Every structure is written in structure tokens, then in C-alpha cells.
Amino acid sequence: MRRSAPAAERVRARFRERAQTFDDLYEDERPLTRQLRPGLFRRRQLAVDTVGTYRTPRVLDVGCGSGRIGEFVLEAGASEYVGIDFAEPMIELARSRLERFGSRATLMLEDFIGARIPGRFDVVLALGLFDYLPEPEPFARRMFELCAEHGCLVGSFPAWSPLKGPIRKLRYEWIGNCPIFNYTRDGLELMLTGSGFGRLEIESPSHTGFLVRAYRG
Numbered sequence: 001m002r003r004s005a006p007a008a009e010r011v012r013a014r015f016r017e018r019a020q021t022f023d024d025l026y027e028d029e030r031p032l033t034r035q036l037r038p039g040l041f042r043r044r045q046l047a048v049d050t051v052g053t054y055r056t057p058r059v060l061d062v063g064c065g066s067g068r069i070g071e072f073v074l075e076a077g078a079s080e081y082v083g084i085d086f087a088e089p090m091i092e093l094a095r096s097r098l099e100r101f102g103s104r105a106t107l108m109l110e111d112f113i114g115a116r117i118p119g120r121f122d123v124v125l126a127l128g129l130f131d132y133l134p135e136p137e138p139f140a141r142r143m144f145e146l147c148a149e150h151g152c153l154v155g156s157f158p159a160w161s162p163l164k165g166p167i168r169k170l171r172y173e174w175i176g177n178c179p180i181f182n183y184t185r186d187g188l189e190l191m192l193t194g195s196g197f198g199r200l201e202i203e204s205p206s207h208t209g210f211l212v213r214a215y216r217g
């Protein structure tokens, strides 16, 4: 793919090519891997914990990937789960992983921006998604619209780190031709309150990113 191709196309190309490699990261739950990739497991735990605070919630998972988080939130009591992703191999992996949940799980192969998504949701997940968005504001606004009255967005956002930042830039952008973006706490607050969200809970479990719960009301 050309370097001048739109950012979304380059992101989609990356996840088309690497769906299985990404999925395999979750298999490796050895202590060393967990230490090297703590964000992957922390964000999944936050999704599960948040789902557990609602009674039989409807959950929307934006950039659902291979359904690794979907299976946990369905097991944690989500009454309905809608996963959306624009990379076909990711949706195929998610489909086979979530088949056992029957009609409680729906998967959509679409770009979130522009997709027609029915109803509103108690929990909207955006985990490992904002990393790849050159214009995140329309995504945050649409997520706000899709939150039910007492609903919340659970999102992960990378931050620039002097140690890991240059390595990520090199791996993703220069070698992998995939754009990536970073966030600051102030920038996040501005974007999320500007999108309509009220109460924000922002954690920074490591210096490499933020985990956020943004409540509609």
C-alpha cells in the first residue's frame, strides 16, 4: 500500500494482514508477555469490570478485532454484544469465537464512521482503536450519541513515552506504514467533554497510556 494512501486504508491493510498475529497475542498469557503487554489485559479487565456494574447491559465494541474482549464481556453478563470492525479477517475470527453465544452476538464488517448502528448501548468499548485515528473527534461524538442515558464509554488511549514512543513510531509508521497517534490527559478531557460526556474517570496505569471511563450522564 502506498504511503500516500488515506490513513484509514493503511490501518485496515495492517489489520487485514496481521489479524492472526494480533489474535495470538492474547494466547500468550505467560508472566513475561503480560509484563511486556500489560495494556492488552488491563483494558480487557476494565471492560469486564464495567459490564459487571450494569444489569444485563447492551454492549457495543468499536474496532472489536477478533472478539477476544467480546467473549469476556458476554461471559460477564452482557445481554447483547455488537462488534464492529472494518478488517474482514478480524470479523471472521470474531465470528467463529463468538458463535457459541448465538443471537446475543452480532458482528458488523464496516467502518464505524458511517455505519448504521441500531439502538443505544449501556457500554461502548473502544479498546486499542484510538491509537489509529488521525481525526478522533467524530468517533468520540458518535460514541456519545450511541451511549444510553446512564451509559459509558470505555476507551484506551496511548500516550507518548520517551522510551517506547520512538520504538512504536519506528515499528508502526516507518516499517509498517501504519499511522499511530498519542494523547495527553488535557487533550482527552477536552475531546471527551467536547463530545458531550459528563463524568470522566481517567487512569494512567503506566506511563504509556490512559484507560478511560466517560459517562454520558
Ligand SMILES: C[S@@+](CC[C@H](N)C(=O)[O-])C[C@H]1O[C@@H](n2cnc3c(N)ncnc32)[C@H](O)[C@@H]1O
Residues within 6 Å of the ligand: 008, 011, 012, 015, 062, 063, 064, 065, 066, 067, 068, 069, 084, 085, 086, 087, 090, 110, 111, 112, 113, 126, 127, 128, 129, 132
Ligand atoms: C488493535 S485492534 C484492537 C481489537 C480489539 N478492540 C482488542 O482490543 O482486542 C484495532 C482494531 O480496530 C479496527 N479499526 C480501526 N479503525 C476502524 C474503523 N474506522 N472502523 C472499524 N474498525 C476499525 C482495526 O481493524 C482493528 O481490528
